[in-house]
Amino acid sequence: MNRTLYTLLFHLALPVVMVRLLWRARRAPAYSKRIGERFAVGLPDFQPGGIWVHAVSVGESIAAAPMVGALRARYPQLPITVTCMTPTGSERIRALFGDTVQHCYLPYDLPWAVSRFLQRLQPKLAVVMETELWPNHIHQCARRGIPVALANARLSERSARGYARFARLTGPMLAELNLIAAQTEAEAARFRQLGARDAAVQVTGSIKFDLMIDPTLSRQAEALRQEWSATARPAWIGASTHTGEDEILLAAQRQLLVAHPDALLILVPRHPERFGLVFELCRKQGFTTVRRSLGEPPLAGTQVLLGDTMGELLFLFALADVAFVGGSLVPTGGHNLLEPAALGKPVLTGPHVFNFLDIAAQLRDAGALKEVGSAPELAAGIEAFWTDPASTEQARSAGYHVLKNNQGALGRLLEGLARLLND
Structure with a gap:
C-alpha cells in the first residue's frame, strides 16, 4: 500500500471513524x-x-x-x-x-x-x-x-x-x-x-529514566496514611489496569485478606470510562470499596480504594508499599515500570511487557521486578515483599540503581x- 491508496482508504473510512468516535463518547x-x-x-x-x-x-x-x-x-x-x-x-x-x-x-x-x-x-x-x-x-x-x-x-x-x-x-x-x-x-x-x-x-x-520525582510526594503520602490511621496497614497498588485484569487483582486481594485481614488494595484503572464499571465489579464481588474521587477515606474495614482520579498516579504509587503495573496480564504491552521504582517501591508485572522489554529486563535482572502470571502468583509475590524486609530493601535499592545508571x-x-x- 502506498500513501495515495492509504489516503483514499482513510477518506472512505471516515464514516466508520465518526461512528467509532460517537460510540466512545457514550x-x-x-x-x-x-x-x-x-x-x-x-x-x-x-x-x-x-x-x-x-x-x-x-x-x-x-x-x-x-x-x-x-x-x-x-x-x-x-x-x-x-x-x-x-x-x-x-x-x-x-x-x-x-x-x-x-x-x-x-x-x-x-x-x-x-x-x-x-x-x-x-x-x-x-x-x-x-x-x-x-x-x-x-x-x-x-x-x-x-x-x-x-x-x-x-x-x-x-x-x-x-x-x-x-x-x-x-x-x-x-x-x-x-x-x-x-x-x-x-x-x-x-x-x-x-x-x-x-x-x-x-x-x-529512554527518557523515561530521566524521571524527576517531587521529593515531597512520599512525605505527603505518609502524612495521608497517618491521617487514615493506616500507617501499619499492608497496602498495595494495582495501577493502569485494563479489561480482564481487575478480576485477577481482586482474586489476589481476596487471597491476601486471608493472612492479612487489614490489607488494602489501591486499584487504578487505566481509562476513566472504566472507573464506574470497576467500582461496580468491586461491589458485586463483595469488597468494601471507597472512591478516591469522592474523598472517601479508607476505614479499617475498607478493602479496596478505587483510584478514579486523573493526574494522581504517582501519588497513589507513593501511598502503597508494593506496586503492580497493569496492561501486562493481558497482551497490551505493559506500562511505565520506572515510576514506582523511582518512588522506592518493589514492582510486579505480568508477562506481557513488549512495550518495555529493555526496561523490564534491566529491572528483572537487577532484582527490582518480579513477573507473575496469575492471581495466586501475584498474591504470593506481594506477600513475600510484605513479610521479608530484606528482599524489599534489595528491590528498592536495585530499582533506584537501574534508574540512575540509565539517566x-x-x-x-x-x-x-x-x-x-x-x-
Whole structure:
C-alpha cells in the first residue's frame, strides 16, 4: 500500500471513524467535544513558528514532560504546542503544562486537514513521541522543510512486522524522518531495516529514566496514611489496569485478606470510562470499596480504594508499599515500570511487557521486578515483599540503581533536537 491508496482508504473510512468516535463518547462524553479540531476546524489562535510536540495519550504526555520543560528553558522565545488524540491525554497535558504550552487535538491524517493545521502552526520543528507516526503528517512536514524527530522511539518486533507488511507506505515515511532517537540498539536496527536513513537513527536511551520525582510526594503520602490511621496497614497498588485484569487483582486481594485481614488494595484503572464499571465489579464481588474521587477515606474495614482520579498516579504509587503495573496480564504491552521504582517501591508485572522489554529486563535482572502470571502468583509475590524486609530493601535499592545508571537520554535527545533547529 502506498500513501495515495492509504489516503483514499482513510477518506472512505471516515464514516466508520465518526461512528467509532460517537460510540466512545457514550462511555466517555469528552470524545463528543472539540470534534472540529480533529479536522483542523476551529483550532485555537496559535502563536506560530515554535516547536510542535505530539504525544498521543497520557503515557506519552508524561514521558514528554521533562523534554517539554527543558525545551521551554532552552528556547523561551519559541512557543511550544502539544497535541494528543484522546481526552485523557488532553486533560493530562493541561494538568502538566497549564497555559505554558499551546494545545489542541492532532487533526486526522488527511492531507487537507494536515495542511490547514501546519499552515496555522508553522512549526520550526516537529517532535513525535515514541511510535505515533502518520504518513501524511510526516510527508507534509517534509514538503514544507519542517524537520521531524521521533523522540524516545520504540519499535517492538511485533510492531516491526506490522510496519513491514505495508513497506511501500511505511518505508518512505520513515525515510522522511530527520531524527529517530531510539531507546535501544535493537530498536534502532529495526527502524533501519524498515527504511529509516542511517544518518537519522541515533540510540539515545529512554527518557523515561530521566524521571524527576517531587521529593515531597512520599512525605505527603505518609502524612495521608497517618491521617487514615493506616500507617501499619499492608497496602498495595494495582495501577493502569485494563479489561480482564481487575478480576485477577481482586482474586489476589481476596487471597491476601486471608493472612492479612487489614490489607488494602489501591486499584487504578487505566481509562476513566472504566472507573464506574470497576467500582461496580468491586461491589458485586463483595469488597468494601471507597472512591478516591469522592474523598472517601479508607476505614479499617475498607478493602479496596478505587483510584478514579486523573493526574494522581504517582501519588497513589507513593501511598502503597508494593506496586503492580497493569496492561501486562493481558497482551497490551505493559506500562511505565520506572515510576514506582523511582518512588522506592518493589514492582510486579505480568508477562506481557513488549512495550518495555529493555526496561523490564534491566529491572528483572537487577532484582527490582518480579513477573507473575496469575492471581495466586501475584498474591504470593506481594506477600513475600510484605513479610521479608530484606528482599524489599534489595528491590528498592536495585530499582533506584537501574534508574540512575540509565539517566542521560534526555540530554542526548536535546542535543539532537538542537542540531535540527540550528540546521
